Amino acid sequence: MTFSICVREEYEDDGDTxxxxxxxxxxxxxxxxxxxxxxxxxxxxATQSLVNVELGRKGVEYLGDGLAVEDALDALLNADDGKPERQLHGVGADGEFAFSGDECGEWFGDLVGENYTVAGNLLTGESVIEAAAAAYEDGDREEPLAKRLIDALGAGQAEGGDKRDDLEVQSAAVKVATTEDREFDPYYDDLRVDASTEPVQDLRETFRLASEGQETVLEKYAEESEE
Known part of the structure; x- marks a missing residue:
């Protein structure tokens, strides 16, 4: 039903990693x-195929407890009776993990790269996740991660994406978090398009509007502060 990408990036902020x-x-x-x-x-x-939301919720919870991503997600899968129908992948502080059960819908598969994972099921083919991975790898690191992740979805969609073209109502989402202690999180770091015939395109437009909205708010309150 899905394809998705998870990434980890290291950067410097005022000399701190x-x-x-x-x-x-x-x-x-x-x-x-x-x-x-x-x-x-x-x-x-990301938890997908026959979704088990608890795999995602507990997965990030276990990462917060200090478990390595492979240990955390593998343990959750091994305790899940529906493991053959699950697809689960992700990144932690120092590792990557991807799993695709044998009973996921064709075509299904996953890809693990340096600091990222991509997975999908019920796709037109392997080129979907390969295109998403390539778009992420080739992205401009000066741009916000949320934008680059949306671009990765767009690249996968252009390769065919989900093969069930008889289903018109679709959706897309992007979420970003950081270890940086920020005064507030950018508006565009948590966006969803819940029902659309062009979800990736609409998510890209939502990102654009959220970015403009944030700039407007910052300018407004900067001016009020000066006054």
């Missing part, structure tokens, strides 16, 4: 943002 984590997902069903993507300052997880 920080990490950002992000996850983006799209599917040919409504409301994917309520079920599949999970993120915190400790990692990012």
């Amino acid at each position: 920080q990490y950002r984590f992000g996850v983006a997902v799209t599917t040919r069903l409504p409301g994917v943002g309520t079920l599949c993507p999970f993120v915190s300052e400790h990692g990012a997880v």
Whole structure:
């Protein structure tokens, strides 16, 4: 039903090493943002195929407790009777993990790269996740991670995406978190399009509007502060 990407990035903030984590997902069903993507300052997880929301919730919780992503997600899968129908992947502070059960819908598979994972099921083919991975790898690190993750979804969608073209109502979501102590999180770091015929395109437009809105708010309150 889905393809998604999870990433970890290291960056410097005032001389301190920080990490950002992000996850983006799209599917040919409504409301994917309520079920599949999970993120915190400790990692990012996507649960899909026959979704078990607890795998995502507990996954990021276990990462917050200090477990390695492989240990956390593998333990959750091994305790799950529905493991053959699950697809679960993600990144933690120092590792990556991806699993696709044998009973996920064709085509299904996953890909693990340096600091990221991509997975999908019921896709037109392997090129979908390969395109998403390539778009992320080639992205401009000066741009916000949320934008680059949406671009990765767009690249996968352009390769065919979810093969169920008889389902018109679709959805997409992106979430980003960081270890940085920020005064407030950017508006565009948690966005969802719950029901649309063009969810990735609409998510990109939502990102643009959220970015403009944030700039407007910052300018407004900067002017009021000066006055």
